[in-house]
Amino acid sequence: MITKPKGTYDVLDKEALKLQKINRLIEYTCEFYNYDYIRTPIFEARELFHRTVGEDTDIVTKETYDFQDRSERELTLRPEGTAGVVRSFIENKMYGSNMPRKLYYNGTMYRYERPGNGRNREFTQFGVEVLGSNDPAIDAEVISMPYHMFLELGFKDLNVRINNLGAKEDREKYKTALKEYLKPHLNDLCDDCKKRFETNPLRILDCKVDCDSEILKNVPNILEYQSEESKNRFQKVLEYLEFLDVDYEVDSHLVRGLDYYDYTVFEIESDAEVLGGASTIAAGGRYNNLVETLGGPSTPCIGFACGLERVMLAMDAFEETEKRPLDCYILYVNEEEKIKALMLAQDLRLSGVSVDYDTTGRSLKSQFKEADRNNAQLLILLNSEDLKKGLITVKDNLTKEEEKVDENEIIDYIVSR
RNA sequence: GCGGAAUUGGUGAAGUGGUUAACACGCCGGAUUGUGGCUCCGGUAUGCGUGAGUUCGAUCCUCACAUUUCGCCCCA
Numbered sequence: 305m306i307t308k309p310k311g312t313y314d315v316l317d318k319e320a321l322k323l324q325k326i327n328r329l330i331e332y333t334c335e336f337y338n339y340d341y342i343r344t345p346i347f348e349a350r351e352l353f354h355r356t357v358g359e360d361t362d363i364v365t366k367e368t369y370d371f372q373d374r375s376e377r378e379l380t381l382r383p384e385g386t387a388g389v390v391r392s393f394i395e396n397k398m399y400g401s402n403m404p405r406k407l408y409y410n411g412t413m414y415r416y417e418r419p420g421n422g423r424n425r426e427f428t429q430f431g432v433e434v435l436g437s438n439d440p441a442i443d444a445e446v447i448s449m450p451y452h453m454f455l456e457l458g459f460k461d462l463n464v465r466i467n468n469l470g471a472k473e474d475r476e477k478y479k480t481a482l483k484e485y486l487k488p489h490l491n492d493l494c495d496d497c498k499k500r501f502e503t504n505p506l507r508i509l510d511c512k513v514d515c516d517s518e519i520l521k522n523v524p525n526i527l528e529y530q531s532e533e534s535k536n537r538f539q540k541v542l543e544y545l546e547f548l549d550v551d552y553e554v555d556s557h558l559v560r561g562l563d564y565y566d567y568t569v570f571e572i573e574s575d576a577e578v579l580g581g582a583s584t585i586a587a588g589g590r591y592n593n594l595v596e597t598l599g600g601p602s603t604p605c606i607g608f609a610c611g612l613e614r615v616m617l618a619m620d621a622f623e624e625t626e627k628r629p630l631d632c633y634i635l636y637v638n639e640e641e642k643i644k645a646l647m648l649a650q651d652l653r654l655s656g657v658s659v660d661y662d663t664t665g666r667s668l669k670s671q672f673k674e675a676d677r678n679n680a681q682l683l684i685l686l687n688s689e690d691l692k693k694g695l696i697t698v699k700d701n702l703t704k705e706e707e708k709v710d711e712n713e714i715i716d717y718i719v720s721r
Numbered sequence: 722g723c724g725g726a727a728u729u730g731g732u733g734a735a736g737u738g739g740u741u742a743a744c745a746c747g748c749c750g751g752a753u754u755g756u757g758g759c760u761c762c763g764g765u766a767u768g769c770g771u772g773a774g775u776u777c778g779a780u781c782c783u784c785a786c787a788u789u790u791c792g793c794c795c796c797a
Contacts, residue, residue, distance in 0.1 A: 305771095307770095310787085366795090367795080413797080415797095418723095419789085428797090429797060611796085668757075672756070672757030672758070673758070675758095685756070687755075
């Protein structure tokens with residue numbers, strides 16, 4: 305038997321219903337927030353991700369699916385959504401008009417990592433990018449929108465953590481101070497952090513190994529290394545968040561795994577136990593330099609990404625998704641009735657009624673069972689004798705009441721119910 | 722990438738180095754000559770993750786591989 309590749313999974317039955325529900329909410333919500341749908345390629349030039357996500361990040365150094373096509377182009381399956389959107393923004397010269405540009409995407413991403421609960425090699429992210437606005441109000445909107453979507457889906461214990469990384473200069477100043485502080489303690493840090501000290505000292509802040517140590521608890525606070533402008537900006541974001549009823553918590557140790565972030569960064573976590581260690585369901589931040597880095601005009605941007613698999617997992621804890629009931633099920637026994645069933649089903653479907661009938665040669669008894677499994681509201685019983693008289697029996701599956709309806713009026717009769 | 726656990730039908734699962742692999746659910750059929758959902762009866766794995774090895778003989782022992790899962794790492 306051929307099986308699915310490691311780290312992939314099939315979405316079906318209950319999972320499919322949950323995913324459809326989420327997807328509908330996404331489309332609906334984005335429409336009301338005035339975000340336009342964008343779809344970018346699943347693979348891009350490898351260079352794109354090295355330039356955006358960061359040369360030294362784990363995502364790029366050990367988690368990408370890299371390949372060459374038949375013309376030896378160096379390609380990479382996208383590990384995240386922002387890079388492609390920004391590339392498209394520049395390539396299509398979207399900066400020319402209609403600013404800010406508010407976009408959303410919803411598609412599969414690929415990372416070569418150890419699969420586990422809420423962790424797959426092919427996974428789905430829904431995300432939003434706002435390009436061309438530096439207003440703190442848009443920061444608040446981009447945090448508030450997923451937060452309220454999760455509430456809508458039934459999430460209870462949401463935890464929003466937020467931090468301000470500031471401008472590049474602020475961060476450089478802070479990095480220097482941080483390294484100065486950490487230098488004498490270097491030997492007490494974990495092995496990974498020793499490496500990070502040189503490559504990416506900020507990441508030491510959210511190290512899971514060392515987080516309980518006194519060294520990290522007393523680390524200089526990044527929020528104190530911000531310019532006045534950056535501090536004021538962050539205060540505005542927090543103020544707006546309160547007006548939007550977002551329950552947040554400032555966490556000065558929050559940094560993100562991707563290099564392109566500056567100013568506001570945030571994560572939304574769920575306490576749902578089914579998630580286990582994978583509790584972050586959405587995360588994002590501002591990236592005011594990325595467009596310029598990729599050769600576009602200086603454009604301030606912010607966005608977030610949300611892992612749909614984790615949302616689906618967490619939904620198990622509070623949600624029983626059920627398939628929509630079928631409007632009609634048609635029962636028949638002989639060929640003459642079957643032909644009638646086919647035609648009637650088609651007419652009803654074209655009239656906006658959901659209909660099905662047996663195609664496995666089941667006994668009449670089994671057809672009744674099948675109708676119940678589909679939760680059919682109405683049973684249409686075809687009977688050769690009645691058909692000769694132009695009559696069709698319609699049975700309400702709840703009240704069990706039957707009625708013989710004239711063949712010519714059957715569509716109207718059913719549609720009007 | 723490192724360490725632990727698991728892998729028996731459509732599903733949940735018992736079980737044993739040796740003829741026909743329990744039980745339950747589901748599904749199919751019948752009792753009910755074309756109106757079911759209750760009940761009763763019957764049917765339903767040529768097979769115990771894959772490949773090799775030990776053995777007279779393996780689903781059960783050994784090894785490798787795959788997949789899943791739990792922790793580490795990382796992240797959505």
